[in-house]
Amino acid sequence: MNPQGIRTIDTGFVRPGFDAAYLIVQNGRGAFIDCGTNHSVPRLLKDLSDAGLDVSQVDWLILTHVHLDHAGGAGELLAKLPQARLLVHPRGARHMIDPSQLWAGAMAVYGEDVMMKAYGRLRPIPAERVVEAPDNYEIDLQGRILRCIDTPGHAKHHMAIYDQQSNACFTGDTFGLSYREFDTEQGAFILPTTTPVQFDPEALHASIQRLLALKPEAMYLTHYGRVENVEQLASKLRDSIDAMVSVALRIGGSPDRHRHLVDALTELYMTRTAEHGWRGDRDALVHWLGTDIELNAQGLGVWLDRTRA
Structure with a gap:
């Protein structure tokens, strides 16, 4: 305690x-x-x-x-x-x-x-x-x-x-x-x-x-x-929200959208963790963040559909 x-x-x-x-x-x-x-x-x-x-x-x-x-x-x-x-x-x-x-x-x-x-x-x-x-x-x-x-x-x-x-x-x-x-x-x-x-x-x-x-x-x-x-974490958090939204808008309604979202988020997080000084590889990133990448991709897809509607 x-x-x-x-x-x-x-x-x-x-x-x-x-x-x-x-x-x-x-x-x-x-x-x-x-x-x-x-x-x-x-x-x-x-x-x-x-x-x-x-x-x-x-x-x-x-x-x-x-x-x-x-x-x-x-x-x-x-x-x-x-x-x-x-x-x-x-x-x-x-x-x-x-x-x-x-x-x-x-x-x-x-x-x-x-x-x-x-x-x-x-x-x-x-x-x-x-x-x-x-x-x-x-x-x-x-x-x-x-x-x-x-x-x-x-x-x-x-x-x-x-x-x-x-x-x-x-x-x-x-x-x-x-x-x-x-x-x-x-x-x-x-x-x-x-x-x-x-x-x-x-x-x-x-x-x-x-x-x-x-x-x-x-x-x-x-x-x-x-x-x-x-304050420092909030700045990074806000920047990542905007980056993830940009990823979603770029992919938009492309065929196999979910797979593209998963791949793009994985690459985004690889870049961000490397900038943070983390030295793990892609397999390690997916091990720790795979569930969140999947759910984030699903959520961005739902958001895209809602905004387009």
């Missing part, structure tokens, strides 16, 4: 160092931020115990958004936390109360076997335990104010959480991805995530700027962990 009472929990989703949840501890009470999948719940409960808290001492589970790598285990976790309530963006609340639409959408892409192995069956959350958080909604965790900030661009149901005590933001996917495997002497490497289906570059730029206006000392990313040098 860092001096500000923030614990980083590896949810175990996909691989070590890929997907984080956080536990904030304040004066004997706790709040989780994001939770991974059903399979992550034992890890979160163990970390809670390691922090010296029991399940009755957790007041909140706060979701940055309802994509399943962030929120898939919410129902199972809440079932273990008798005093906790769920705090979620108003656009995401209904999907936590009745997750059937989330499940059906993911099932259509992945199939039931993959869904059960990766996420587990989604458990509904009683409506009376769900609190909607409009923009600037605040909760008080034993005198520690956590403010919810509407941050669309990655998803319309996305919010970041500003912790005044640590002067840090829990950014979900709004402030991009920064895997520790790409850290160099220059620091952390960062890139945007354009996962389908609601990528909106203008909204994402605005959300990043809104977080910067708070002048935070650090960002806590779901993928993955704490990053500092926030």
Whole structure:
């Protein structure tokens, strides 16, 4: 646990160092931020115990958004936390109360076997335990104010959480991805995530700027962990958003568009990581970023279709 009472929990989703949840501890009470999948719940409960808290001492589970790598285990976790309530963006609340639409959408892409192995069956959350958080909604965790900030661009149901005590933001996917495997002497490497289906570059730029206006000392990313040098990373993040949009517009409606998007993003990230001082080859890049390249290509394709429509 860092001096500000923030614990980083590896949810175990996909691989070590890929997907984080956080536990904030304040004066004997706790709040989780994001939770991974059903399979992550034992890890979160163990970390809670390691922090010296029991399940009755957790007041909140706060979701940055309802994509399943962030929120898939919410129902199972809440079932273990008798005093906790769920705090979620108003656009995401209904999907936590009745997750059937989330499940059906993911099932259509992945199939039931993959869904059960990766996420587990989604458990509904009683409506009376769900609190909607409009923009600037605040909760008080034993005198520690956590403010919810509407941050669309990655998803319309996305919010970041500003912790005044640590002067840090829990950014979900709004402030991009920064895997520790790409850290160099220059620091952390960062890139945007354009996962389908609601990528909106203008909204994402605005959300990043809104977080910067708070002048935070650090960002806590779901993928993955704490990053500092926030202004420098934001500049690189914004530049990469524009570069990825340019790639998508250049490819446009060409035949075999998805393959071209995957190839172009791979080359873009090879260039950017090399500029950052990372010395891995293409195979290593695909090993660490292959899933994100695929999802980013899908999301850019959806965005292209939407803008052309």
